[in-house]
Amino acid sequence: MDAEILIIGAGATGLALAQGLRRAGISCIVFERDDGLFARSRDWNFAVHWSADALRAIIGDEAWSKIQTVQVDPNTPTKHMDGLKFLNAATGELVNEAKIDYFYRLKRSAFRELLADGVDLRFGKRLESVNFSEDGEWATAKFADGSNVTGRMIVGADGPKSVVRDLLLGASRPTRIPYVATFVQAQFTREQALFLRSFHPLYLAGVHPDNMFAFFGMQDASDAEKPETWTFFFYISYHSSLEEQDQAADWTSRQYLDVLKERAKTFCDPWKSALEWVSEDLPVWHSTFSDWDPSVPEHKWDNRNGRMTLAGDAAHVMTVQRGQGLNHAITDVSQLLEAITKSRGDGTTNQATAISDYEARMTERSGEEVRQCTINTKMLHDWASFQNSPVMKKGLKKD
Structure with a gap:
């Protein structure tokens, strides 16, 4: 045995579990x-809020004491209570505000x-297959470089396009839904940066009467004295049929940005000015939306006597507009740790039972959230119904 637990994927889920x-x-x-760890040039940010206590318990007080240093603005302490404002993205009028208790933007x-x-x-390890011992005790991961590693359990924490999930279920891709977003990260002049940040120091959302949604916030404000070094992160999302998505699949970054700039002309600030000011050759990335509900009967997998399971985005793919993905991933880690340690304890619970119990709790909890997030995305892109969306109500x- 090389190690008791083999974790596939070094995203936040896999690394938190390892800690x-x-x-x-x-x-x-x-x-x-x-x-x-930094092989990909693209970076982004995500939110921890209701799972913060669980994260602290997972990583310990010493690591938690550094959580401020990994926020998009490490210089401003996280407020006990803050609010995510939702504007009418055409007029700038405040239409709603979600109060948040300790909203960490990482x-x-x-x-x-x-x-x-x-x-x-260990880097450069692309999983190809898994073999299970006949005695029900071991799992061996086989990688593309020819190496094999054996453990008592393999945990797939390898994201929405999980290879581990495919090995458990066959090809099991997330379900595409008819919405897309183009994401931008950009820096501005000192004066422009101060203007854009004046709307909110960290985050702002907008719902547009033309059935679009938008987000605006910070990606990196490490140097408080140099606004010209701040990086802003923002996007506009909108309805796009699957056929339209396929037709645009080979577009260049410039084409996506041109569409975004045109749409932004009907927006209020900060989106309008930010998209007007960014260079036409600025690289952007375009994303389609999808979901994957682990509670659907045909998505139930055989964990092979508790030897292979899923966590985080590999186990449940959620849309982003309610900021729930990382919080459920952290909860997965907390509950999976409990299951693993329980199966190694007094011998009253074996690994197969402990992991099956974890999966039952995880799939019920996260499955409901997947469905709520998809409903939320659809309603936020419908001006007539957005006020009844889950994020506006809850x-x-x-959940």
């Missing part, structure tokens, strides 16, 4: 297909670096 296992004295290895690259500390992390609280 929890390391602190519990359980050997684990994290395998990442990329060649390094820069993904910095958060992963924090979670990777002390972890046995905010970002745990």
Whole structure:
């Protein structure tokens, strides 16, 4: 046996699980297909709110004491209570505000670096197949480089296009839905940056009467004294049929940005000015939306006597507009750690039972959230019904 737990994927889910296992004295290895922690040039941010206490318990007080340093603005302490404002994106009028208790906006690259500390992390490892021993005890991961690693359990934490999920269920791709978004990260002049940030120092949302949704916020404000170094993160999303998505699949970054600039002309600030000011050759990325509900009967997998399971985006793919994905991933990690340690405890619960119990809890909880998030996305892109959407009715609280 090379390690007790083999984790596929070095995203936030896999690394958080590795930290929890390391602190519990359980050997684990994290395998990442990329060649390094920062192999991809693109970065983004995500929100931790109702799962913050669980995250602190997973990583420990020492690592948690550094959580401020990995936020998009490390210089401004997180408020006990803040509000995510929703504007009429055409007029700038406030239409709603979601109150949030301790809303941590984390820069993904910095958060992963924090979670990777002390972890046995191996890069350039693309999983190809898994073999299970006949005695029901072991699982061996086989990688594209020809190496094999054996453990008591394999955890797929390898994101929405999970290879582990495909091995469990066959090709099981997320379901595409007819909405898309174009994301922008950009820096501006000092005067422009101060103007754009005057609307809110960290985050702002907008619902447009023409059935569009938008978000605006910070990606990196590390140097408080130099606004010209701040990086802003923003997007506009809108309805796009699957046929339209296919037709635009080969578009260049410039084509997507041109469409975004045209749409932004009907928006209020900060979106209008930000899209007017960005250079026409600025690289952007375009994303389609999809979901994957683990509670659907045909998505139930055989965990092979508790030897292979899923967590995070590999287990449930949610749309982004209610900011729930990372919070459920952290909860997955917390509950999976509980299951693993329980099966190693007094011998009253075996691994197969503990993992099956984890999966039952996870699929019920996250399946409901997947469905709520998809409903929320559809309603936010419908001016006639957005006020009845889950995010307007319930905010970002745990459902």
